[in-house]
Amino acid sequence: MMVKRTQGEAAGPASAPDDGANGIDVNAVEVRFPNGYFGLKRTSLTIPPGAFCTLLGPSGSGKTTLLRVIAGLLTPNSGKISIGNKEVTSLPVQSRNIGFVFQNYALFPHMTVAQNIEYPLKLHKWSQNERRARVTEILELIELPHVAERAVGELSGGQQQRVAIGRALAYRPSLLLLDEPMGALDRRLRQQLGTDLREIQQRTGITTVYVTHDQEEAFILSDKIAIMDGGAILQYDTPAELYFRPKSRFVARFLGEANIIQIADLSGMAGNVPTANTSFGEIPIPAASVRSSNGGALSLVLRPEDLILLDAESAGPEMAPPIPVKIEKELFLGSRCLVTVSKQGGETLLVECAKSHIPPFGSKVWLTWKRDAAVLIDR
Ligand SMILES: Nc1ncnc2c1ncn2[C@@H]1O[C@H](COP(=O)(O)OP(=O)(O)OP(=O)(O)O)[C@@H](O)[C@H]1O
Ligand SMILES: [Mg+2]
Known part of the structure; x- marks a missing residue:
């Protein structure tokens, strides 16, 4: 709907109170x-x-x-x-x-x-x-x-x-x-x-x-x-x-799909990049995210749309080191697909993927993401 300026109205708001908007x-x-x-x-x-x-x-x-x-x-x-x-x-x-x-x-x-x-x-x-x-x-x-x-x-x-x-x-x-x-x-x-x-x-x-x-x-x-x-x-x-930048598991889960990975230890470094020790291996964490965490951060969030499937173990320097995973199943949602991938040991993650880009079931692929896509949360 286009909202028209009503008759006789000056440039100011039509219904604002006399003293302007109140906070x-x-x-x-x-x-x-x-x-x-x-x-x-x-x-x-x-x-x-x-x-x-x-x-x-x-x-x-x-x-x-x-x-x-x-x-x-x-x-x-x-x-x-x-x-x-x-x-x-x-x-x-x-x-x-x-x-x-x-x-x-x-x-x-x-x-x-x-x-x-x-x-x-x-x-x-x-x-x-x-x-x-x-x-x-x-x-x-x-x-x-x-x-x-x-x-x-x-x-x-x-x-x-x-x-x-x-x-x-x-x-x-x-x-x-x-x-x-x-x-x-x-x-x-x-x-x-x-x-x-x-x-x-x-x-x-x-x-x-x-x-x-x-x-x-x-x-x-x-x-x-x-x-x-x-x-x-x-x-x-x-x-x-x-x-x-959700600050908690509840907010991350309440707003869309979120992979939440538990962090065992947050003291690692790879070169000058902080890393988190998780069941998916050492995961690089954006330095800004570590700085703004209150020290009690124990999980990290990865959105399915930030995850990328590769058919070879190679990724640029701005990407997280690729993790080998297997394609388990797909959920077709029309404009997008949510693919479940598992790593050895059985843990799964959701990856958003175009239908035409889904590798065959059971095939071995690698998972990566832009390093700054990982977000620390409290629990
Ligand atoms: N008069 C009341 N006496 C006792 N408990 C109440 C009263 N009014 C609300 N509550 C409780 O307070 C909580 C918050 O209620 P509220 O109505 O604010 O929820 P809401 O977020 O608006 O939920 P909804 O989406 O269902 O409308 C609920 O557990 C409700 O049962
Ligand atoms: Mg209500």
Whole structure:
């Protein structure tokens, strides 16, 4: 969807609050439910103004709990929340100026699209003229002016979700919070709507926190992603940092396929290159990765797409020394294949390979990778 500049708009953002976009600061927040369960363990998170931040994690990891704390729907047992440099920890939800979108869009099905968008403006006591102008502006932003007078119950799921986003933005909130807003939609529609949402977000410059457990969605949409598990944020980084520099086994495994190789000892050197002693032999480790590890690193991650199969034991100096392996099986996934290779002793690794490049089963081949593709993780 192309998002058009709406009528009468200056170069600035359409829906940003008067004082510009607000950042969010969650500082050492803890949530303990009445039954004693820790919904959030001492959690900190800083979201810069205007950023699109995603909370990504498995079911029960605390995503909704963190979103509710930011919203003011849940008061933390300890810690502080600030929005735009103002502490809001004890401010009720209605004083935080936040737009919400939830999975079940919670639109009023018998009201028209325009009436749905207008509803929060009435609640906020905008004048009729202001309301009319703003509804027109929002309808253009979400590209639905042609259905303004239709009942929302007559719209498709994707259109309804756009109305929900439009309604959440109508009264110019300073933050937009979305909890699995596309959970009920099919994959293709989710992708389209995700792109639409990102365009609307960039267009308006509103700081956004988005909850999902869909990794691809998080990668496409986000400036930064917080990976959550067990009521804690395990890593908070850009999508590329998370993928290429995971800090833990959980993050490496949660984001795509990962070969994780245990390190027995990290004190070896080959020339001036540090090496790790593993069951696959001495593996060179990028010096920067060794420097940034906290010394307790015990495993290394190799992504299947970084591994290369050779039919002879020769590789350039920038490559890891080739390891002899056997082809065990292949998994055909359409655009790519995942090949399982084993080394003597039975341990296996996954290698991504074009279908036409897979050597015959049982044949002896060598495995290598660019030396700097190996990443150290904690466990
Ligand atoms: N009111 C409550 N009382 C007790 N435990 C709760 C309460 N609300 C949530 N929990 C628990 O806290 C944990 C985190 O819940 P939360 O809803 O934040 O997970 P989530 O990451 O949003 O999961 P999902 O992807 O399934 O929505 C879960 O184990 C949940 O059972
Ligand atoms: Mg949830």
